[in-house]
Amino acid sequence: MSAPSQLPPDDAGTPPDTNAVSDVPAPADATPYPSPRRQLALQGGAIFLVLCIAVPTFGLGNTPWPWGGIAAAIGATALGLAFLTRQPWWWKLIHALFFPLAWAVSGLGIDPGWFLLAAIVLLLIYRGALTGQIPLFLSNRATVAALAEHLPPGARVVDLGAGIGSVVFPLAALRPDLHLRGVENAPLAWFIGRVRQALGPHRANVAWQFGSLWDERLEAVDVVYAFLSPAPMAALWDKVQAELPPGGRLVSNSFPVPDATPEQEVVAGGDHGRHLFFYRVGAERVEAEE
Ligand SMILES: C[S@@+](CC[C@H](N)C(=O)[O-])C[C@H]1O[C@@H](n2cnc3c(N)ncnc32)[C@H](O)[C@@H]1O
Numbered sequence: 001m002s003a004p005s006q007l008p009p010d011d012a013g014t015p016p017d018t019n020a021v022s023d024v025p026a027p028a029d030a031t032p033y034p035s036p037r038r039q040l041a042l043q044g045g046a047i048f049l050v051l052c053i054a055v056p057t058f059g060l061g062n063t064p065w066p067w068g069g070i071a072a073a074i075g076a077t078a079l080g081l082a083f084l085t086r087q088p089w090w091w092k093l094i095h096a097l098f099f100p101l102a103w104a105v106s107g108l109g110i111d112p113g114w115f116l117l118a119a120i121v122l123l124l125i126y127r128g129a130l131t132g133q134i135p136l137f138l139s140n141r142a143t144v145a146a147l148a149e150h151l152p153p154g155a156r157v158v159d160l161g162a163g164i165g166s167v168v169f170p171l172a173a174l175r176p177d178l179h180l181r182g183v184e185n186a187p188l189a190w191f192i193g194r195v196r197q198a199l200g201p202h203r204a205n206v207a208w209q210f211g212s213l214w215d216e217r218l219e220a221v222d223v224v225y226a227f228l229s230p231a232p233m234a235a236l237w238d239k240v241q242a243e244l245p246p247g248g249r250l251v252s253n254s255f256p257v258p259d260a261t262p263e264q265e266v267v268a269g270g271d272h273g274r275h276l277f278f279y280r281v282g283a284e285r286v287e288a289e290e
Contacts, residue, residue, distance in 0.1 A: 042081060049077045067106040075099030124188035128161065133231035136189055138166040139253060142269030146276055147225065147251065148174040150266060155222040158183060160213035160236070165193035165206075167225060172206045181207040183216050218243035227253035234258050237279065246282035 053073040058065045079095040129135035144167055151157060154177050159167045162182030172180050184190040190210045197208040213236075218224060224240050237257040240250045256262065256277050264278040 042085065046074075046077050046081055049081075050074050053077070068103050071102035071106070072099050075102070121188070125186055127186040134161055134228045136163055136186060137227075138163055139227050140166075140269065140274065141170065143167070143227075143253060143274055143276065144170045144174065146266050146268035147171055150251075150264075150276075150278070151175065151178060151223055153177055155179070156220060157181070157223045157225060158216065158218070158221050159225045159227075160216060161185075161226060161228050162193060162208075163227075164189050165196050165208065167227075168206050168208070169193075169196055169200055169203070172203065173201070176205060178205060180205055181209060183209045183211055183213050185210065185212050214239070218248075219245065221248065223249045223251060225251045225253070226255075228255060230255050240279075241281055244281045248281045250279040250281070252277045252279070 050070075050073045053076075054065060054070060057073075058069060075095060075098040078098060079092065082092045082095045123130065126135055147167065148171060156179045157168075157171075158181045160183055162168060162184045165182050168180040168182040171178065182193055184193060187210075190208075193208050194210075197203045197206060213226075218240065221244060224236075224244065226236060228236070233252065233255050234257065236252075237250065237260055240248070244250075250257070253276055254274050256275075257279060260279055262277040263280045266276040266278065267273045268276055
């Protein structure tokens, strides 16, 4: 199956530019992430530290604590903990910017209800980041084109953590022979995909589902596509190996499975494009039978 030289008009964009590289070495271990229990302990410790600064400084009287002082205490505590727990530089930068930004915004006199609304909207979109360290970011068109080129004819494909359908809907247009399903558990992202399914032009071969990827049964699936984060990759590979039929594939965008060797690595979108790691379930058994 070869990739079309151009995307159709409604999906026009970066043309497919893929390089298949076989026999890639086993990937290095994924970044170790703190467990949810450790995260909770850090949050609790941070609240305690802020109170240790705020109570002696501002007292426990009837007057509300000053915005600026509390923001400074929270910002300093978060920055200190970021250094102590050796977080990446960009987290330290975010913590360092928190106090001056909070201070500046407090002067704008914005109704607190707007902040609550913003927090709710963010939660509806980024639920996955809070509950499973999997935020929302989208696959690009070069990735979709690479998938269209490499997926077997008539395959049953599921995008676990499907976002707003950036893979399944354009892929349905490029490959009408595929049977596609998207599973998403962030309510607003799922809703946008649901609207696309109801109104979009390419939906005949797409099922769109609300739910957790961990509850999804994969026995009747040929290819799992995942663009998640380093955190769930080991558990996802365990699930895929346990449930997919032999010969089934996991295609992971950008995040390799720790301690597993992909049968193929495809760079979608040129030298600086995204890496797609193709893993095959029960590869030895299938080869022995052939
Ligand atoms: C990086 S985005 C990828 C979106 C889409 N697959 C794409 O490639 O454009 C990961 C998505 O997984 C979703 N997600 C995170 N945890 C999930 C879970 N347990 N069940 C279903 N979806 C989840 C997030 O809400 C987010 O939309």
